[in-house]
Amino acid sequence: MAKTAWIERNKKKTAAVKKYAALRAELKARKDYAALSKLPRNASPTRVVNRCAITGRRHGYLRKFACSRLTFREAALSGLIPGVTKASW
Secondary structure, three states: OOOHHHHHHHHHHHHHHHHHHHHHHHHHHHOOHHHHHOOOHHHOHHHOOOOOOOOOOOOOEEOOOOEEHHHHHHHHHOOOOOOOOOOOO
């Protein structure tokens, strides 16, 4: 389980990205990079980290399932993800 501070920090970054999205798009269209650099750093979408919805882990993140590989494996083995089964051959 990730620290709550890391998860909350990521939520703040996501909120900042939403807040400044229109302004960033406008400045990029005008190619005003001086004004763009004066926006907060956390307003850039690249600063947001994909995190597991259950544990908050950021490494081994599977986009399709929005969880980490460890959580995915546990959920798949217990049958919580429809259509996903353990391979055996």
